Amino acid sequence: MSASSTINKAEVITAVSLSVGAAAVGVLIYKSFFSKDKCAKPKVNLDLQKDNPKVVHAFDIEDLGDKAVYCRCWRSKKFPLCDGAHAKHNQETGDNVGPLIIKRKEA
Numbered sequence: 001m002s003a004s005s006t007i008n009k010a011e012v013i014t015a016v017s018l019s020v021g022a023a024a025v026g027v028l029i030y031k032s033f034f035s036k037d038k039c040a041k042p043k044v045n046l047d048l049q050k051d052n053p054k055v056v057h058a059f060d061i062e063d064l065g066d067k068a069v070y071c072r073c074w075r076s077k078k079f080p081l082c083d084g085a086h087a088k089h090n091q092e093t094g095d096n097v098g099p100l101i102i103k104r105k106e107a
Contacts, residue, residue, distance in 0.1 A: 068102045
């Protein structure tokens with residue numbers, strides 16, 4: 001193998017590497033500036049009452065009993081009540097959400 005063929009191979013490898021890198025940077029720039037999804041925010045409610053325009057729950061204080069625990073992560077299978085699903089959500093996402101706890105003051 002001659003020195004000129006070694007140089008040519010090195011030049012080809014360098015050119016291919018630079019081309020692939022430039023293409024990757026181009027794709028990232030395109031996605032950053034021209035993608036329509038860049039303004040889309042992730043949804044909180046993934047599957048509860050999706051047929052309703054707005055999910056709303058109202059409770060009378062008198063009907064709550066001594067203590068009520070409500071979901072704030074939207075993952076509970078007993079929504080609006082908490083079933084502890086936030087623990088798995090927090091572990092998977094690194095979030096720190098917990099339930100809303102409402103209880104009567106002790107006399």
